[in-house]
Amino acid sequence: MKVAKFGGSSVANAAQFQKVANIITSDEARKFVVVSAPGKRFKDDTKMTDLLIALAKKVIENNIYEGVLVQVVARYDEIVTDLQLSRDILDVISAHLQQLIDTYHDQPERLLDALKASGEDNNAKLMAHYLRQLGYEAHYVSPKDAGIFVTDEPGNAQVLPESYEQLAKLNERSGILIIPGFFGYSRSGHIVTFPRGGSDITGSIVAAGVGAELYENFTDVDSIYCVNPSIVEHPCQLKELTYREMRELSYAGFSVFHDEALEPVYRRGIPVCVKNTNNPEAPGTMIVATRDHRERPVAGIASDTGFCSINVSKYLMNREIGFGRRLLQILEDEGISYEHTPSGIDNMSVILREEQLAGDVERRVLHRIVNELRVDEVSIERDLALIMVVGEGMERSVGIAAKATAAFARANVNIEMINQGSSEVSMMFGVKADAVEKAVRALYEVYF
Amino acid sequence: MKVAKFGGSSVANAAQFQKVANIITSDEARKFVVVSAPGKRFKDDTKMTDLLIALAKKVIENNIYEGVLVQVVARYDEIVTDLQLSRDILDVISAHLQQLIDTYHDQPERLLDALKASGEDNNAKLMAHYLRQLGYEAHYVSPKDAGIFVTDEPGNAQVLPESYEQLAKLNERSGILIIPGFFGYSRSGHIVTFPRGGSDITGSIVAAGVGAELYENFTDVDSIYCVNPSIVEHPCQLKELTYREMRELSYAGFSVFHDEALEPVYRRGIPVCVKNTNNPEAPGTMIVATRDHRERPVAGIASDTGFCSINVSKYLMNREIGFGRRLLQILEDEGISYEHTPSGIDNMSVILREEQLAGDVERRVLHRIVNELRVDEVSIERDLALIMVVGEGMERSVGIAAKATAAFARANVNIEMINQGSSEVSMMFGVKADAVEKAVRALYEVYF
Incomplete structure (x- = not known):
């Protein structure tokens, strides 16, 4: 039995509702359905979620909100109207x-x-309503009723661990169960949302639970x-990816998936299939625990900008037990998370998202580094991009790094940083932000 | 005015003493001389320092020590005898x-x-004695008298900072001053030695002080x-190196220099010249603050074995602020120093000298990692070698990494780890220990 989650663009209007209904009812195994809020119907459309945020703002600011509510x-x-449903549901929604x-x-x-x-929530009610009107047994199930506690x-x-036990009981219910994505209930009964993109999380939790x-x-x-x-026109499509590959890719700039959404299915080894509502016959991309990576050691190339590097140097740094730990402690005290820490004998760089050094933070961090660690030099290198070459087959393949670095050289891109660990499925390259597209295109050429 | 330090093989016997005296007296600027203990005279000879350690052991174990003393x-x-010096000095030594x-x-x-x-100490006395016999004004100066406090x-x-002020006063003395290397005096008047190879340290301290x-x-x-x-027969000789390059190279397997010895001269910008006592006409290698590296961005290739990598993985690791810091804290608590920490999104490796995990340490460290960090997996990869490609010109040169990785690929060596930071003068590669010579030879081919 399957859990099918439909993203915002899949449920944006009546035509999309019809496609979704066809997909759900064409396979009896599709018993659990998770829906998003209506997404964009055309390029410059406003997503329902953004409308709702605007509505909340008006109310909070004591402004006239009725226009947005309408x-x-x-x-x-x-x-x-377009689906010719009975209009009572609109009164329920209002x-x-x-x-x-x-x-x-x-x-x-x-x-x-x-x-x-x-x-x-309302979109899930609407979907259940529509399926019933088409003659199927379909039930809206609220996250509270389903047992998604957060x-x-x-x-x-x-998500709280007890949710999974609750969700397992949904297997006893009959019909198609339509569950709204994006939120759960706190123990005290309040609605609480997941981070944005969180309908993927709901789908993953439900799949794990049932x-x-x-x-x-x-x-x-x-x-x-x-x-x-x-960056690259008509790039090749992936038939199969592992969880680890997907996570590395989605973290560094791949927007298909909210990058933490996979945890619940990953923990239980449930495979994921990414498919197209507008072309359900296409096989899509399978995300699995292991794949045969002999043919294609590299799965994908991701990139993201907005990084900077704090570079410190101190003569005899490597003789100071605890130096690296103390540098990381300073960042931790400021709530700063970092990506990588390449190091030499007497220097260490910390790569992090640039936005974290906004305002007074940069001054404070540099001040503490200079005063507490007594470094010889500290500097910040800005406008960096990270490029991740991701693939399960990389660690056992001779020549993967050679191909990548040759591509950078041919594209005349200077590599600022390289980071590849022993048991890793990715190789990280740091470049100047303005060179990232050139570099990614060059890497694509050599690997695909 | 110059400080000349002579290593053990340069003062191993009378013939070497003659060479050293020629070198000292051929340049009036050579006013300060630091000497080691007599080194090996031939391949299987015992160094004086090892004889003295054996002597100390006999005394400590209450064994008959007179044979070793003889x-x-x-x-x-x-x-x-060979230098035909007056024999009174032997009585002084005994x-x-x-x-x-x-x-x-x-x-x-x-x-x-x-x-x-x-x-x-006795070798310095002997050298001063010899120079006086040759007709020069030469004085033995004990570290206490010179002001080397430790x-x-x-x-x-x-070394204690006040030493430099004391040493500066040596400039007022006349004649050639012969100072024994390897030790200083504590504030309470005890002889205390530097780490082994410490005559380089004495020379560096004296050069900085005067x-x-x-x-x-x-x-x-x-x-x-x-x-x-x-590893490579008749490799090319270096005319010039920077302090930073020298330090990176000497750290990772270059035995010419004790790798911390340079700090005092580095801090004061005093250039160092490595020369051959047996061929003083050769220009030697200059170690300086900056060099023109456009022609030769890579200075050298160093390698060392005996490393291992602790690899940990944990799903969503990068969302846990403080994870890396806490892992390093565990190592710090055990007094373990580490070399590099390459990391991915959900995994981190710590590369360290294998010997540090001896006995019970490994079990304790792994136990704490599993229990305190709740990782999904932890493993130790052994028998690793690190190879450092070192050069000031590397960070601004496109294609340096490409050359290196292509060399590894041609030599059919899998790269386990790569680490290159933003402001660094070195690029680190981790390989299996049994592949290190092959890899170094391949790198030498491409760079020199």
Whole structure:
């Protein structure tokens, strides 16, 4: 039995609802369905979630909000009208939104979370309604009813372990169960949302909880590409990827997947299939625990900009036990996370997302490094990009690094940093941000 | 004015003493001379320092030590006889040794340090004696008299900052001043030796203290080679190196220099010249603050075996602020120093000298990693070698990494790890220990 999750663009309007209904009902194994809020219908459209955030803002600022509320209901109205559904559901939706506003108008964080969550919640009700009208047994199941319990961190919920036991009981229910993505309930009964993109997380949690044979993630591309298609035109499509590869890729600039979403299925070894709602016949990309990587040791190339490097040097640094640990402690005290720490005998670099040094933080961090670590020199190198070459077969393949570095040399790109560990599935290269596209295209040429 | 330091092989016997005297007296600027203990005269000879350690052991174990004492004095006797020096100096040496034994026989650490130091001390007296006999004004100056004060850590002395002020006063003295290497005096008046190879340290401290224009380090090779001559036959000789390059190279397997010896001269920007006592006409290798590296971005290739890598992986590791810091804290608690920490998104490797995990340490470290960090996997990869490609010009040169990795591929050597930081003068490669010579030879081919 399968869990099928449909992203925002898959449920953006009536035509998409019809495609989704066809997909769900064409395979009896698709018993659990997770839906997002309506996404964009055309390029410059506003996503439902953004409308809802705007609505929450108006309410919080005590502004006239009715205009935005009308826009929200109008999006559902369009779907209801186009699908010729009974219009009672619109009253249910309107009443529900008004009730959230009345209940939480003086609790800004709660209001924001509740309104954001309503995008998925109402869409799930609509989908169940539609399937029933088509003659199928379909039930809306709220996350509370399903048993998705989370930590009480508005906008950043983490699933609580007891949820999985609760979710397993959904197997006893009949019909197609439609569950809204993106949120759960705290132990005290509040709606709390996952980080953005969190419908992927809900799908993954449900798949883990019910013990699905497959977690299908329906989106609007035929498959995952081996490189960002905005850098390389028509790049090759990936048939199969491992969890580890997917995670490395999605972390460094691949936007198909919210990069933490896979944890629940990864832990249980449930395979994931990324498919296209608009072309469900395409095989999609399978994400699995292991793959035969002899033919294609490299799975993909990811890249992201916005990094900087703090470079410190101190004569005889390597004789100072604890130097690296103390440098990392200073960053930790400031709540800064880092990506890599390449080091020489007497120097060490820490690569991190540049935005973390905003405002006063940079001055404080540098001050502490100079004063507490008594370094000879400290400097910050800005505008760096990281490029990750990812593949399970890399660690056992002679010549992978040679191909990559030759590509950089041919593209006349200077490599600022290289980082490759012993048991790793990726090789990291740091380059200047303005050289990243050139470098990625050169890497694509040699590997694909 | 120059400081000239002569290593053990340069002062091993009378013939070498003559060469050294010629070198010293051929340049009036050579006012300060630091000498080692007599080194090996032939391949299987015993160094004076090892004889003295054997002597100390006999005394400490209450064994008959007179036989070894005779051997020690016999080494000096040979030099005295061959140089036709007055034999009174031998009485001075014998009496001095006996006095040390009598004073320290029940303080094993002090006895060991005092006897070890006597090798250099008596040789300095001998050299001054010889120069005077040749008609030059030459004075033996003990480290106490010179003002070399050190921390009271037997066998591991660190120079105290006040020494430099004291040493500066030596400029006021007349004649050639002969100072024994390898030891200083603690504030309470005890002889304390530097780490082994510490005559280089004495020379460097003296050069810094007297503000020398040049620190000449006389040894038994014409110059520093760009790669270990036991791996590559007749490798190219280096005319010029920077301190940073020298330090990276000497750290990873280059034995010309004790790798911390350069700090005092480095701090004051005093250039170092490594020269050959047996061929003083050869220009030697200059170690300087900066060099023009456009022609030769890579200075040398060093390698060393005996490393291992602790590899840990944990899903979502990079979201855990403080993970890396806590892993390093565990190692620090065990007094373990590490070389590099290449990392991926969900894994981190720590490369360290294998010997540090001896006995119970490995079990304790692994236990703590599993229990405190809750990792998914931890393993130790053994028998690794590190290869450092070192050069000031590397960070600004496109294609350096490409050449290196292509060399590895051609030699069919798998690269286990790569580490190159942003402002670094070296690129580190980790390979299996049994592949290191093959890899170094391949690198030599591409760079030299």
